[in-house]
Amino acid sequence: MKIDIDIDIDIGNQKKWAQDERHWAGLMALAHRGDKGAYNQLLTELGDVIYKYLLVRFGRANWLEDMLQECLLAIHKGRHSYDPKRPFRPWLFALVRNRSIDFLRSQRSSGGRQSIDLSTAAAEASYEENHAVKLDAVRLLARMSPDDREALTLTKYAGFSIAEAAAWSGISKTAMKVRVFRALARTRKQLAREKIAL
Amino acid sequence: MTRDRDHLINSLVAELTPVQSPGQSGRLAGAWLLLAMTFVSACLWLADPFRPGWHLQLATEPQFLLENLLGLIAIGSLARLAFNWAIPGYPGRPGLTLVALLLLGSWVAMLAAGRYWPALQPSSAGARAHCNLEVLLYALPPLLLGAFAMRRLLVLEPLRTGALLGLCAGALPAWLMQLACMYAPAHALKYHLLPILPVMACGMVLVWLLARRRN
Structure with a gap:
């Protein structure tokens, strides 16, 4: 679904x-x-x-x-x-x-x-926009489950590879790949819902 | 929409006149290549006949045939690429650039390898006195013709487009020299291929000047 x-x-x-x-x-x-x-x-x-x-x-x-x-x-x-x-x-x-x-x-x-x-x-304009983007990202991260948050923070913010993030979290590489994929899908869905609400 | 923008759009619409679309870059490149090759071949032939037995060498020596086919395909791809760059939004395919440059590199590499594994027995038969100057001289009219054809288009990257056009215009007489002049790979690299570089520089300057004038 x-x-x-x-x-x-x-x-x-x-x-x-x-x-x-x-x-x-x-x-x-x-x-x-x-x-x-x-x-x-x-x-x-x-x-x-x-x-x-x-x-x-x-x-x-x-x-x-x-x-x-x-x-x-x-x-x-x-x-x-x-x-x-x-x-x-x-x-x-x-x-x-x-x-x-x-x-x-x-x-x-x-x-x-x-x-x-x-x-x-x-600079002023880009500061405003960057700030807004950062706030948006923080808000989205706060709503995620701890597993999703950890997976996205490690791979998308800290720049870890899938293997490094998997080792850090103590799970297999495949499990980390699936976790990142699902977290991104949920985030996309959340953003789409917000757009519709706007 | 702001009032200024509205005003601008109205004035642009008011001065609209019918225009012709540029046509396909492949056709333009093909037409240019055909004209340029006819011109350079005629010039070479009129200045001095081609090397005796060149057609037999093509028919009987597979490595020589392959070397020349590779050169011709490289020149064709470069011409296509140069005309692609003269139309905005066309050069979105990095594959063609890679293929054209790989073909050119392979042709030059085959000529360089010919110093150790020549396609034909090197000899001075058919030697021309000023083949390097001929390459330079015969490359200029095709270069001018190409730049003239591009004048109708819209070159956004004049240096890159000019370099490609110059490369192509210079490579054409250099390639034909493989049939018209003596066969010796070291001679070909030094006297036939090296003059391509100044032609390339001329192409960059010429197309840059044209683009600047247009803007």
């Missing part, structure tokens, strides 16, 4: 992933022919996707919107290089990665006070 729920979530994500892929590729194919409505829809949807992508990487920096707009501009200038027969995401994120690196470089090379402000903003 537990495994069934996990598999359902994975299959759901994969379907959504594939749907988005086809949807964006279709919109870009229409945009190649000059369909402005499709292009508007594509850029609007990609704007949100890219914003989330950049937010995860750079936190709530005050230049995030500028970076995003640079990415949209890069997509516009490079739209001719997309082949509608190819997957959309690798093309999109290759452009986004490249443009965001260029943006950061240009900010750094402009130097002075602005770059200090930028780094401070980024």
Whole structure:
């Protein structure tokens, strides 16, 4: 039953992933022919996707919107290089990665006070997010059974190998592998439940 | 969505014009390879005929045939890889890079091993006076043609793409020299393969300049 729920979530994500892929590729194919409505829809949807992508990487920096707009501009200038027969995401994120690196470089090379402000903003944002992630992890660990907690703490936090963790806990390697696998599955399920509740 | 973003999207949509998709990188690479090979072969032939009996050597000496087949496949894979790198999102397959580099390495290794186990009896038959300069000279037009073809695409990694294109453009005359010039593995390594390196550097500079100009 537990495994069934996990598999359902994975299959759901994969379907959504594939749907988005086809949807964006279709919109870009229409945009190649000059369909402005499709292009508007594509850029609007990609704007949100890219914003989330950049937010995860750079936190709530005050230049995030500028970076995003640079990415949209890069997509516009490079739209001719997309082949509608190819997957959309690798093309999109290759452009986004490249443009965001260029943006950061240009900010750094402009130097002075602005770059200090930028780094401070980024540091503050990443501190907030890191802190939130740590709190989340502590909360999840506190809810686990002692065996699960020990297995995950040893292998995922302390960086022990399965063999080392098994020796530490006084169980076989196979038993440790099973314990880690089950602990991760329970954690995933817990996180999925929380997402649904939100 | 912010008002700025909305405004930007509206202005990008307003200036939308129809464009053509780039086509498949494999076809582009194939077309480039065919044109480049025809050009280099013609130049070599016009400058000086190929080594006497090269076709018989290919037909009768399996090691020589294998050496040349390996070289040709390596050049083809490198061309495919170079054009893949000129389209964002294409080079997501590390397998092709590994295969292309392994093939190139095997070709060079076979030539190096030929110093001890030559595919043919080394001789000076068919020696060309300035084969190293010919390799350099005949590699440049294919390099320019490749860079010109890439101008339509979108090179995000100009140095890597340029290095691959240069490697490929330089390897083409070097490979044909194995048929056109004297057969001696040490000579091939020094006078046919070594000039590939400056061509590679030229490719890096050329593609980098093109990408910079575009941006």
